Amino acid sequence: MKIWVPGDAAAKACGADDVVAAIASAAGLRGREVTIIRNGTRGMVWLEPLVEIEIDGLRHGFGPMTPEDVPALFEDGPHPKALGPVEDIPFFARQSRLTFARCGRNDPLSLADYEAAEGWLGLRRALEIGASATIEEITASGLRGRGGAGFPTGIKWKTVADANAAQKYIVCNADEGDSGSFADRMLMEGDPFCLIEGMAIAALAVGATKGFVYIRSEYPDAIRVFETAIASARDAGIIGPALLGQGPRFDLEVRVGAGAYICGEETSLLNSLEGKRGMVRAKPPLPALEGAFGKPTVMNNVLSLAAVPWIMAHGGAAYAAFGLGRSRGTIPIQIAGNVAHGGLFETGFGLTLGELVNDIGGGTASGRPFKAVQVGGPLGAYHGAEDFDLPICYEAFAEQGGLVGHAGFVVHDETADMLALARYAMEFCAIESCGKCTPCRIGAVRGMETLDRIAAGDAQAIALLQDLCEIMEKGSLCAMGGFTPYPVRSAIRLFPNEFTPLREAAE
Amino acid sequence: MEIIDRLAEILAVHRGREGALLPILHDVQAAFGHVPEASYQPIADALRLSRAEVAGVVSFYHDFRDAPAGRHVIKVCRAEACQSMGGADLIARLETALGVKLGQTKGDVTLEAVYCLGLCACSPAAQVDGQLVGRASVARLEALVAEVTA
Incomplete structure (x- = not known):
């Protein structure tokens, strides 16, 4: 019997480890053989801990589970927490999961699982078509910086590629400090090889040989999982002296922040990486030309880099087919706070704010009337129900004096002061x-x-x-x-x- | 003397590393529970910095302590998503229950604010000695504190 219980920090914070212990002991009592797999989270956080069991070849969900709910899993008859096939749950079924396609399905640290689910396909193609064609593909996808600034990723990469320097860097901004945001954490814990692949493709495209991932210290699980993933990718010869054993050198290192929100700002992050106070730098010079240690640097958010493998595997045009106006592709929305169905919902740009709060989020968690939703973290505007027709894309929110930012949406009910x-x-x-x-x-x-x-x-x-x-x-x-x-x-x-x-x- | 020896080991591990100061400070804090002032000059010498530059970095980052915390650290999130689920009230009631104010230490227990643990869809969130707690309540946190301090 195969049972999946997420090892994601949110699932553990809701008691997943206790559920695992209960499963092991209940199975032991009944002499049942079980294999417990700690997968990433599906992102349906309100259902965590969300246990999955394979029934007739389909994975069925049970949640939110408590240790007391476990014995019934081994008994006949309907389980009170049964949710049916997990991928048929409307919150999941309605998504377009490109960046998060693998997250929640597998053991995040299994290289075999990664390879079997389109892993390294994008990197192989980048090696095949070369640096400039890779940049063209990213440009064609319309991908823009998912950290919040929305700068076209292809243009950034081209600037770094065109810069002449003996050393260039890829820096991944994983200093996800916005309240309401947890997509970076979820991806690093749930599909770390995807980020490694995205960074390797970026390195190939611009001629960088070293990458840093700057992860905030508040994310100990993400740090641990990601460091383990780097070590096994290196041992398997995927990164290191030769990418996939045939390409140029590229190695990765995790750097841990120290509790400063400002280090999510790119120039402040660079100073911090260099071992300085995280003070903001004036621009120019652009980090693309004078970034980490004064060298040309691609600085991208986790979600931008994690979108890259899919784009390279399926083509820029396929990615650009999703979205609205100048906001192309998908956006991993994080809906949180006082909301009934909180979690991660990846979809093409264009979903309206009202659809998100009411249909996807299911209204407030408290059941009291909705009051406002803050969009884009602590620096984002509050929006009321009068903005429910607003489509979620960079342009529409900017016109309303707000921002999409890193796509964290924090819902407040009428009691908000x-x-x-x-x-x-x-x-x-x-x-x-x-x-x-x-x-x-x-x-x-x-x-x-x-x-x-x-x-x-x-x-x-x-x-x-x-x-x-x-x-x-x-x-x-x-x-x-x-x-x-x-x-x-x-x-x-x-x-x-x-x-x-x-x-x-x-x- | 003990500080200097342990520090020398830490500095040796990071020798030649690009931008090594933050990783060094993290290791120093892990070893001593805080970043002792006595470590500033040796770190500065190893990295060819001034003592003031090291002190400036230590004081900039919230993580680095100038004195050890209590043996048990409870962090409660103050950010917006947690506020929307009664986080401010949770903090106030926890302060009363534990008899310690946010940012202070009483006996073995330090109570601190944290600004987002990335658990915003299961707010309010807290952390007791490294263990994350989602959908936190005063009762659950009190029980956990009793467990770790027992």
Whole structure:
């Protein structure tokens, strides 16, 4: 009997290890032989721990499981947590899983499983067609930076490829600090070879021989799984002195962050990688030309690099067939917070915000009315139900004064205190600012103070706050100070009454 | 003397590594529970940096401690997804239950804020001595703390 129980951090946080122990002991008691496979997560986090058992060649799901639910798995009759074939669950069936095609199906560290599921196909093709044709394929796919900035990946790669230098680097930004985001973690834990393959293809395309993956220290499971994956890819001769035993040299190294949110900003990450304070650098020079250790560097997010193997295996045109307008391909949406069905939903750009929150997410977890959804992390705007028609793509959200960012969507119900959330946005900026530019370093602190004045009933402070937001937005060196005003201003715009409570009461 | 010997071992492991300071500091903290001030100068010498540069890096990053934490560290997420599921209330009640404020240590127990553990679809989230907890409640966290401190 084959049983899958995810080894993903979210599944473990919900008790997957206890379920595994219960399965082993229940099977032992009954003298049943079971093979337990720790797969990645399918991304249906509300069902975790989601146990899968093969029945008549189909994998059936059971969840969310507790140790008490385990004995019934070995008994006849319907199980109270039975979900039917796991890939028929609507949340899963409605997706277009390209980047996450393998995640949740297999043992993430099995090279044989990876190879059997289109593994290394993209890298083989890149080796076959060569560097410039590889860059053309990525350009044709329309892939844009999934970290949030949305810069065309093909153009970035071409800039690095054209730079003349003895040493070039691939740096993967796995400093996934946005609240509401967990796709990078899920991929590194659930399909690490996919990211290794994407980085190897990038290296081949631009002529880099060394890659760094900068993973935040808050992700110990991802660090462990990814380091193990690197070691086995190296032992198997996939990376190392010759890619797949026939290509150029390429090796990989994990670097661990140290609890600074700002290091998700690319120039700050480069300084951190070099062993410095994570201070933001002014651009130019572009990291593509003077990046890690002053050398030309491809700096891409986990999700951008992990999209590459599929694109190379199936062709840029096939990827570009998904999407909307200038946002091509698929986006791994993470829906989280106060939502009934939280998890990862990969789909072509163009799904509307309302479809996501209501149909996919199933509304709030609390059952209370929806109030707002913050899109794109702590620097993203709040959107109300009036934005439910907005299609999820880079352009539509930018036009509404927001951003898609790394596609984390955090749902709040009617109990959300918008003034407190606006103050938190400023407080977070004050805690995490690198301190290099004044609008961010000082502005965030003044923003907290001004919001405290508003909370105390000083309605005139609202105009001051608006002024401050404008200065931060226009005068900051990077998105930390520049976008912190997004959640603040959108909260005021959507819920003006919450920012004038005492004054209204007095009138 | 003990610090200097252990430090020399750590520095030897990272000799010649590009941008070695953060990996060194992580290892120093793993060895001593914090980054002792006595380690600044030897690290600076090994990497041809000034003592001030090392001190500046240590103070920049939230992870690096200048004094050891309690034997047991409880981290609770303060970020938005956890707030949407009652995270602020969870922290307040945990502070009362454990008798320790966020950012402080009492006896063996340190209570700290963390800004996102990537468990946003099973909020609120916490971590007790490295063990992740999703859908966290005061009761569950209290039980875990009792378990690790027993």
